[in-house]
Amino acid sequence: MRIHCPHCGLRSIEEFTCLGDATIARPDPSGGEEAFYHYVYVRENPKGRHREYWHHGGGCRSWLIVERDTATHEISSVEAADAGHGDGS
Amino acid sequence: MNYSIFSLVRQALKGHKDWPKVWRRILPEPKYDVVIIGGGGHGLATAYYLATKHNVGRVAVLEKSWLGGGNIGRNTTIVRSNYLLAGNEPFYEFSLKLWEGLTQELNYNVMFSQRGIINLFHSDAQRDAFVRRGNSMLLHGADAVLLDRDGVKRHAPMVDLDNARFPVMGGLMQPRGGTARHDAVAWGYARGADMAGVDIIQNCEVTGLRITNGTIQGVETNLGFIGAEKLGVAVAGNSSDISRMAQFDLPIESHVLQAFVSEGLKPFIDTVVTFGAGHFYISQSDKGGLVLGGDLDGYNSYARRGNLPTVEHVMECGVAMIPRLKRLRVLRSWGGIMDMSMDGSPIIDMTPVNGLYFNTGWCYGGFKATPASGWCFAHLIANDASHEVATGLRLDRFRTGRMIDESGHGAQPNLH
Ligand SMILES: Cc1cc2nc3c(=O)[nH]c(=O)nc-3n(C[C@H](O)[C@H](O)[C@H](O)COP(=O)(O)OP(=O)(O)OC[C@H]3O[C@@H](n4cnc5c(N)ncnc54)[C@H](O)[C@@H]3O)c2cc1C
Ligand SMILES: [Zn+2]
Numbered sequence: 001m002r003i004h005c006p007h008c009g010l011r012s013i014e015e016f017t018c019l020g021d022a023t024i025a026r027p028d029p030s031g032g033e034e035a036f037y038h039y040v041y042v043r044e045n046p047k048g049r050h051r052e053y054w055h056h057g058g059g060c061r062s063w064l065i066v067e068r069d070t071a072t073h074e075i076s077s078v079e080a081a082d083a084g085h086g087d088g089s
Numbered sequence: 090m091n092y093s094i095f096s097l098v099r100q101a102l103k104g105h106k107d108w109p110k111v112w113r114r115i116l117p118e119p120k121y122d123v124v125i126i127g128g129g130g131h132g133l134a135t136a137y138y139l140a141t142k143h144n145v146g147r148v149a150v151l152e153k154s155w156l157g158g159g160n161i162g163r164n165t166t167i168v169r170s171n172y173l174l175a176g177n178e179p180f181y182e183f184s185l186k187l188w189e190g191l192t193q194e195l196n197y198n199v200m201f202s203q204r205g206i207i208n209l210f211h212s213d214a215q216r217d218a219f220v221r222r223g224n225s226m227l228l229h230g231a232d233a234v235l236l237d238r239d240g241v242k243r244h245a246p247m248v249d250l251d252n253a254r255f256p257v258m259g260g261l262m263q264p265r266g267g268t269a270r271h272d273a274v275a276w277g278y279a280r281g282a283d284m285a286g287v288d289i290i291q292n293c294e295v296t297g298l299r300i301t302n303g304t305i306q307g308v309e310t311n312l313g314f315i316g317a318e319k320l321g322v323a324v325a326g327n328s329s330d331i332s333r334m335a336q337f338d339l340p341i342e343s344h345v346l347q348a349f350v351s352e353g354l355k356p357f358i359d360t361v362v363t364f365g366a367g368h369f370y371i372s373q374s375d376k377g378g379l380v381l382g383g384d385l386d387g388y389n390s391y392a393r394r395g396n397l398p399t400v401e402h403v404m405e406c407g408v409a410m411i412p413r414l415k416r417l418r419v420l421r422s423w424g425g426i427m428d429m430s431m432d433g434s435p436i437i438d439m440t441p442v443n444g445l446y447f448n449t450g451w452c453y454g455g456f457k458a459t460p461a462s463g464w465c466f467a468h469l470i471a472n473d474a475s476h477e478v479a480t481g482l483r484l485d486r487f488r489t490g491r492m493i494d495e496s497g498h499g500a501q502p503n504l505h
Contacts, residue, residue: 001396012398014397014398014401014455015399015404016217016504017387018387018388018389020342020389020390020501020502021342022297031374033488037488038338040431040487040500041340041431041500042338042339042340042486042487043329043338043339043340043341043342043431044329044338045329045338045339045341045343045389046325046329047330047343047391050386051391052389068388069390070343070391071391071392071474072242072387072392073390073396
């Protein structure tokens with residue numbers, strides 16, 4: 001697997017660390033226990049397209065959102081995480 | 090047929106042409122009292138104990154592929170009960186005790202070899218943590234020995250004790266740990282279950298669940314609908330696929346773990362050594378191949394193959410720990426899909442659906458658990474109550490804050 005970092009170009013996966021699912025969003029503090037349980041512990045874990053956070057620690061050190069197929073490892077898009085996507089907090 | 094010296098001699102005289110099939114090849118009946126999804130180690134062990142220890146009627150195991158082609162046939166076969174926490178250690182020690190009698194119980198040689206396992210430590214802090222773990226093991230009736238440098242040298246003379254980055258200070262050894270033959274475990278349980286009347290159906294993939302009014306009715310498969318009073322799910326890395334069919338998500342992520350086997354060597358290492366600081370472990374199979382493994386690749390995957398940087402990393406760590414491995418030729422590498430739970434510990438529990446039971450969250454350590462997992466899952470399905478050594482392995486522990494987090498990593502599955 002190689003990831004096309006928008007800042008650094010095409011780089012080997014060993015320069016990156018995966019944090020996991022980028023679609024989960026932190027609930028409002030008053031959201032209640034059930035919402036926080038889902039946020040912290042429950043994952044959709046799809047077989048197929050998965051939006052996930054990767055950190056380019058061995059490069060520009062920025063956070064990326066990678067869309068990748070978990071069945072084939074094919075990457076369909078990479079964008080900077082601070083472009084207003086994902087949870088953002 | 091009972092396997093013994095007499096049956097061997099009798100078959101030898103007939104040129105070995107008369108051995109009966111180890112299990113029947115059959116098509117499913119329309120309905121069973123209990124259906125188990127997944128013909129891996131856990132599903133087969135569950136069916137075996139249901140049929141031999143409980144009175145539950147007709148049982149079937151549905152396997153989408155060939156029997157034993159999942160993680161049960163892909164793992165590095167380490168068996169141990171060296172856990173720290175009270176929710177885990179009694180369960181794994183119960184499992185180790187079952188291993189000690191398994192070949193006799195199944196009348197099938199699972200080649201369980203108690204060659205011991207040594208976890209190396211490299212600092213005062215790591216030693217203190219291992220001493221604590223060893224004491225916890227002893228308090229739970231398991232065995233543990235603290236080795237100093239000379240002790241490590243005696244058991245594993247090939248280890249470079251003076252590694253510059255991680256000099257070896259000693260190791261925590263569990264002498265009763267060891268390895269077993271992975272295929273034989275699947276085949277032995279399958280044979281035992283089949284002889285006890287369980288229908289094992291291969292090439293039968295579950296594609297949907299039929300649920301009415303919150304109660305399980307049966308499963309849709311490529312061979313048609315199969316009715317089930319109770320449904321047990323033991324599909325390892327595919328757990329979320331099945332839970333989705335019942336409209337709930339699990340505290341599980343699927344990740345790929347790779348392993349490697351080398352060309353056959355003369356006897357080289359007669360125990361199991363783990364180098365946790367460097368993400369590497371090693372043992373030797375009876376055929377002579379060195380069996381090597383490391384950590385997860387670290388990203389969600391259902392692909393059953395990993396990436397090359399992990400291969401390189403495992404080999405680097407191996408050569409750092411045992412410099413003479415550098416001329417070793419690796420023959421094969423492969424991957425399996427791990428059901429990584431959010432606290433690194435397994436789940437054997439009921440679900441929001443009546444009659445639907447889940448066995449999941451084994452991470453990279455479910456082979457050693459096979460006998461106890463089958464035993465406790467069968468107990469749960471038969472009695473609708475957790476077995477006494479599995480009361481901590483509940484699905485609701487994440488909701489109630491009763492996590493069993495051995496490594497203290499928190500809800501980050503790729504780190505467990
Ligand atoms: C590389 C590697 C090394 C490992 N090393 C160790 C080790 O040293 N020690 C240890 O204790 N553990 C180890 N493990 C972990 C251990 O192998 C697993 O935790 C354990 O085997 C999982 O349980 P199982 O045997 O039932 O899984 P599996 O054998 O994977 O069984 C699940 C079965 O379910 C079937 N299935 C899935 N979906 C469906 C469906 N829809 N319909 C029908 N069937 C379905 C699959 O085909 C599969 O056969 C390792 C794993 C890997 C991959
Ligand atoms: Zn970059």
